Amino acid sequence: MKVExxxxxxxxxxxxxxxxxGADAVYIGGAKFGARAFADNLDxxxxxxxxxxxxxxxxxxxxTVNTLLKQKETEELYDYLLPFYREGLDAVIVQDFGVFQMVREAFPDMDLHASTQMTVTGVRGAAWLQERGASRVVTARELSMEEIRKIHEQVPVEIESFVHGALCFCYSGQCLLSSMIGGRSGNRGRCAQPCRLPYQLYEEDSLLSRDPYLMSPKDMCTLDLIPELVESGIYSFKMxxxxxxxxxxxxxxxxxRKYIDQYLNDGKENFMVRPEDRSLLMDxxxxxxxxxxxxxQHNGKDMMSMQRPNHWGTEAAKMISAGRETKWKALEDLNIRDVLELRSAKEKREYTLSQNVAKGAVFSMKTGNGREKNGMLLYRTRNEKLISEIRKTYLDNPYKVGIDGELLLQKKCAAQLQIRYRDIYVSVSGGEVQSAQKRPLEEKDVRKQISKLGQTEFKWEKLQIRMDEGIFLPVQELNELRRKAIEELTEAILQKERKCQNRILQTREKPETQKQTDALFITAQAERREQLEEILVCNKIxxxxxxxxxxxxxxAFLGQASEDVKRCRESGKESWYVMPWIFREEKRNYFLHMEKCRHILEQFDGILVKNLEEIQYLQQxxxxxxxxxxxxxYIWNREAVSFWQKEKIDWMTLPVELTDQEMRPLSSARREMIVYGYAPLMVTAxxxxxxxxxxRKKRKILHLKDRKGKYFPIKNDCSFxxxxxxxxxxxxLADQSRSISQIAPESVRLSFTIEDARQTREVLCRYTEVFAEHKNVESPSSxxxxxxxxRGVE
Structure with a gap:
C-alpha cells in the first residue's frame, strides 16, 4: 500500500x-498564479x-496554478510553465477550467491535479474531471470518509485530501467575502481572512450569541484517523x-511521517498516537x-474556535499569588525565551520567559497591573526549545541522499569510481595510478578525500575501496574523480525526469461577438414565493x-414545481430551475425519486447548475x-469559455469579480450578466x-453584524x-447601461434573494425601464x- x-x-x-x-511531495507556488500570493514564492x-x-x-x-486567470494572463501561461515542464515538474494544481484545458493540450504528459477550489464533493464530480484528464482530484474539505470511500471505489483517480491545518469556513472556491468587502480575492490568492474577525449574530433584534468569532474553525488534526483515512482511499495526505x-x-x-509509517508497517491493531506528539502539534x-x-461529522460548534481566531497556545502556568510580582506554578516544562500570554476579557499581554522552569515548579514574574486574580492562566504561544530543536534537526541539517560507491585503484590502470543510486549507475575514470616513489597512499587518506561530499546533495551509505599496495595518485586527481562522479550521477538522476517541449500552444481565436439587439433579454431569479408572484406579472421579464x-x-418540489412551470408558460416566460449550491451524495433528498425528478426537470426550459456534480447528474x-x-x-478567460462550449453548455453567467473592461473579451452570444442582487459571499457546511x-431544521433569515455595523443576511438551506x-x-447597475452594452451580454439577470414583494416590484420596474424601454434612471439613494x-480585483 502506497500513501503520499x-x-x-x-x-x-x-x-x-x-x-x-519526511515529505514524499511538496506543493509550492511560483511567481505567478498561485493561491498564496503573499507567500515567499519562488522565481x-x-x-x-x-x-x-x-x-x-x-x-x-x-x-500551484490554482487561481483564476484573466484573459491577458492566459497569454503568459505557456511561457511561464514551459521551463518547469522541461525541468521535470511533476504536476500542476489547477482551479481555472481555461487553465485546465490549456495545460492538458500543451503538456499532455504532465499530471494535472484538480484543486479543492473546484469544490468536488462526490463521485460524479470526480468522475467528470477524471474523464477530462485530471490524474488527481483534491476533494472538498467538507467530505466525510464515506463519501471519499465511494469516490475511491467508483473512480480510477488519485484522491488527495487535507488532513492537517487551517479550515476555511466556506467551501473552497465559493467564497467572495474578502473580494467583495475588501477587494482582495480568495480566487486570486489574496484572501484577507475577514472570516477570522469578530461578528455578532442576530435573529431580528435578538442577539443569538456572545461568542465573537463565529466564522473561525479550529485547525484540523487527523492523526488518530490515519488508518481509517488510508482505508477510505485517500492516496495523498495533504497538510x-x-x-x-x-x-x-x-x-x-x-x-x-511517523504515524503513517507506523500504520503501514505495524497495522491498525498496533496503531497508537503518543501524547507528546499531540502536544508538539498543539505547540x-x-x-x-x-x-x-x-x-x-457534517458540522458543529465543537469544530469552531469562537473565542479566539489565531494561535491559542497551550496552558503553561497557573497564578497562585497575585501582586506586583505574581507567583506562578508551571503546568508543563517551560524554557528560556518561551513566549507566554496573559489573557483577560479586555486585554492580552505577552511576556518572554527569562529562565527554564520545570513542570510543577513555582516561579515569579512581573505581570501585575492590579487586576490579576489567583487561578488565571498563562498560555505559551511559542515553545522556544521545540522550535530550536526542529530547526537544528531538519533545517540546519538538510536531508541528503544515500549512495553506494566503489573506488578501484590498480597500478598502471586509470582510477575508477563507480556509484549506484537506486537503479542508476555511473562509472567515471581518472588519471593513471602510479607506483609510489616515496610515501604510498593509505586507505584512510583515500577514504577521507573521497568522503568529502561537502555541499553536494549526497552522503555515502557504503564506500568500498579496492586498492593495490604501494601506489600513488595526486590528491587533486582523487578530488576531480569524486567531483566528476557526483556531477554525472546528478545529471543522470535529473535526466530521467526532464522533458522536451518544442511545440507552442496555439492562441485560441476570439469567439465571435453577437451584435446586441435593441432590447436585452431580461431574466429574474426568485428565492421566495412573493418574489415569484411579482415576476410573473411583469410582462418585460x-x-x-x-x-x-x-x-x-x-x-414541495415534487408537488409545486410542475405548477410553477405551467404558470411561467402561461405568462409567456421561460422557466429555468436553479440547482442547489452544493450537491452532496447523502443530501440529494429532492432527487432520490429519479424518474419523478427527471420528469419534472424536463418540464423546465433549462437547468442552471452551480457545480460539477450537477452536470454529471444531469448526464446520468x-x-x-x-x-x-x-x-x-467561473469563466474568466476565453479558454474557459471554449472549454464549456465543448461541453455543450447553452449559456454562461459572467463572473462577478471582473471589471467591464475584463469582461469584454468574454462577451459573445449566450452570456448572461447579473446586474442586480445581494451577492452570495459564502456557502458553508x-x-x-x-x-x-x-x-431547528427550519429555514429562516439571520443577520451577521460586523465591526462597522453592516448586516449580512444568512439563509439556512436545511434540505441540503x-x-x-x-x-x-x-x-x-441600473445606471450603468452604457458599460453593460459595451460588455454585450445576451441577457441580464435580476437576482432576488431577501426582497419582499414591494421591493421586488420596485426593482422590476426600474430595470425594465432601463433594459426594455431604454430610459435613463438614477440608482436609489440607499x-x-x-x-x-x-474596481475589479488584483
Missing part, C-alpha cells in the same frame, strides 16, 4: 525542511532548482500551511485545540429562474434539455443557527444542509455597491 505525504511550502527553505522531515530559477532538489531525492514537486514558517512545516511533517499551532475536520430555495422539501439521468452555468462556475442556538451568507449591500464593475 504532501507538505506545504511557502518558501525554498520550507521545501527543504519538508523533505528533511523561475529557484523553481527549477527546487524541482531538481526534489528529484535528486526521489521526491515530487507540485506547482495545509504555506503561509507558516519552515519550522511549522518540518514539525507537522515529521509527526505525520506549533492550534486554535483552541483541534478538530478532526468533517470526516466524521422573459426568463424566470426558480431557485431550489423556493422548495423547502422534497415533497439522460437529461436532454438546456444547461447553463451560474457565476460560480457550518450552520450559524446550529452553532449558536441549536439545529448549508448556509448562504449574502452581501450587506445590494449590487445596483446604500448600494457596483461590485467589481469598475
Amino acid at each position: 505525504l504532501l507538505a506545504p511550502a511557502g518558501s525554498y527553505e520550507s521545501m527543504v525542511a519538508a523533505y528533511s522531515a 523561475t530559477e529557484q523553481m527549477k532548482k527546487a524541482i531538481d532538489y526534489a528529484h535528486i531525492r526521489g521526491r515530487k514537486l507540485y506547482l 495545509e500551511g504555506r503561509m507558516k514558517k519552515p519550522e511549522y512545516t518540518a514539525g507537522i511533517t515529521s509527526v505525520y 506549533l499551532y492550534n486554535r483552541g485545540g483541534f478538530s478532526q475536520g468533517y470526516y466524521q 422573459r426568463r424566470v429562474c426558480l431557485s431550489s430555495l423556493l422548495y423547502p422539501s422534497e415533497e 439521468i439522460s437529461y436532454c434539455g438546456k444547461i447553463a452555468l451560474d457565476h460560480n462556475m 457550518q450552520c450559524f443557527q446550529k452553532n449558536t442556538t441549536g439545529c 444542509c448549508y448556509n448562504i451568507l449574502y452581501n450587506s449591500t445590494v449590487t445596483e 446604500d448600494f455597491t457596483r461590485g467589481h464593475l469598475k
Whole structure:
C-alpha cells in the first residue's frame, strides 16, 4: 500500500525542511498564479532548482496554478510553465477550467491535479474531471470518509485530501467575502481572512450569541484517523500551511511521517498516537485545540474556535499569588525565551520567559497591573526549545541522499569510481595510478578525500575501496574523480525526469461577438414565493429562474414545481430551475425519486447548475434539455469559455469579480450578466443557527453584524444542509447601461434573494425601464455597491 505525504511550502527553505522531515511531495507556488500570493514564492530559477532538489531525492514537486486567470494572463501561461515542464515538474494544481484545458493540450504528459477550489464533493464530480484528464482530484474539505470511500471505489483517480491545518469556513472556491468587502480575492490568492474577525449574530433584534468569532474553525488534526483515512482511499495526505514558517512545516511533517509509517508497517491493531506528539502539534499551532475536520461529522460548534481566531497556545502556568510580582506554578516544562500570554476579557499581554522552569515548579514574574486574580492562566504561544530543536534537526541539517560507491585503484590502470543510486549507475575514470616513489597512499587518506561530499546533495551509505599496495595518485586527481562522479550521477538522476517541449500552444481565436439587439433579454431569479408572484406579472421579464430555495422539501418540489412551470408558460416566460449550491451524495433528498425528478426537470426550459456534480447528474439521468452555468462556475478567460462550449453548455453567467473592461473579451452570444442582487459571499457546511442556538431544521433569515455595523443576511438551506451568507449591500447597475452594452451580454439577470414583494416590484420596474424601454434612471439613494464593475480585483 502506497500513501503520499504532501507538505506545504511557502518558501525554498520550507521545501527543504519538508523533505528533511519526511515529505514524499511538496506543493509550492511560483511567481505567478498561485493561491498564496503573499507567500515567499519562488522565481523561475529557484523553481527549477527546487524541482531538481526534489528529484535528486526521489521526491515530487507540485506547482500551484490554482487561481483564476484573466484573459491577458492566459497569454503568459505557456511561457511561464514551459521551463518547469522541461525541468521535470511533476504536476500542476489547477482551479481555472481555461487553465485546465490549456495545460492538458500543451503538456499532455504532465499530471494535472484538480484543486479543492473546484469544490468536488462526490463521485460524479470526480468522475467528470477524471474523464477530462485530471490524474488527481483534491476533494472538498467538507467530505466525510464515506463519501471519499465511494469516490475511491467508483473512480480510477488519485484522491488527495487535507488532513492537517487551517479550515476555511466556506467551501473552497465559493467564497467572495474578502473580494467583495475588501477587494482582495480568495480566487486570486489574496484572501484577507475577514472570516477570522469578530461578528455578532442576530435573529431580528435578538442577539443569538456572545461568542465573537463565529466564522473561525479550529485547525484540523487527523492523526488518530490515519488508518481509517488510508482505508477510505485517500492516496495523498495533504497538510495545509504555506503561509507558516519552515519550522511549522518540518514539525507537522515529521509527526505525520511517523504515524503513517507506523500504520503501514505495524497495522491498525498496533496503531497508537503518543501524547507528546499531540502536544508538539498543539505547540506549533492550534486554535483552541483541534478538530478532526468533517470526516466524521457534517458540522458543529465543537469544530469552531469562537473565542479566539489565531494561535491559542497551550496552558503553561497557573497564578497562585497575585501582586506586583505574581507567583506562578508551571503546568508543563517551560524554557528560556518561551513566549507566554496573559489573557483577560479586555486585554492580552505577552511576556518572554527569562529562565527554564520545570513542570510543577513555582516561579515569579512581573505581570501585575492590579487586576490579576489567583487561578488565571498563562498560555505559551511559542515553545522556544521545540522550535530550536526542529530547526537544528531538519533545517540546519538538510536531508541528503544515500549512495553506494566503489573506488578501484590498480597500478598502471586509470582510477575508477563507480556509484549506484537506486537503479542508476555511473562509472567515471581518472588519471593513471602510479607506483609510489616515496610515501604510498593509505586507505584512510583515500577514504577521507573521497568522503568529502561537502555541499553536494549526497552522503555515502557504503564506500568500498579496492586498492593495490604501494601506489600513488595526486590528491587533486582523487578530488576531480569524486567531483566528476557526483556531477554525472546528478545529471543522470535529473535526466530521467526532464522533458522536451518544442511545440507552442496555439492562441485560441476570439469567439465571435453577437451584435446586441435593441432590447436585452431580461431574466429574474426568485428565492421566495412573493418574489415569484411579482415576476410573473411583469410582462418585460422573459426568463424566470426558480431557485431550489423556493422548495423547502422534497415533497414541495415534487408537488409545486410542475405548477410553477405551467404558470411561467402561461405568462409567456421561460422557466429555468436553479440547482442547489452544493450537491452532496447523502443530501440529494429532492432527487432520490429519479424518474419523478427527471420528469419534472424536463418540464423546465433549462437547468442552471452551480457545480460539477450537477452536470454529471444531469448526464446520468439522460437529461436532454438546456444547461447553463451560474457565476460560480467561473469563466474568466476565453479558454474557459471554449472549454464549456465543448461541453455543450447553452449559456454562461459572467463572473462577478471582473471589471467591464475584463469582461469584454468574454462577451459573445449566450452570456448572461447579473446586474442586480445581494451577492452570495459564502456557502458553508457550518450552520450559524446550529452553532449558536441549536439545529431547528427550519429555514429562516439571520443577520451577521460586523465591526462597522453592516448586516449580512444568512439563509439556512436545511434540505441540503448549508448556509448562504449574502452581501450587506445590494449590487445596483441600473445606471450603468452604457458599460453593460459595451460588455454585450445576451441577457441580464435580476437576482432576488431577501426582497419582499414591494421591493421586488420596485426593482422590476426600474430595470425594465432601463433594459426594455431604454430610459435613463438614477440608482436609489440607499446604500448600494457596483461590485467589481469598475474596481475589479488584483
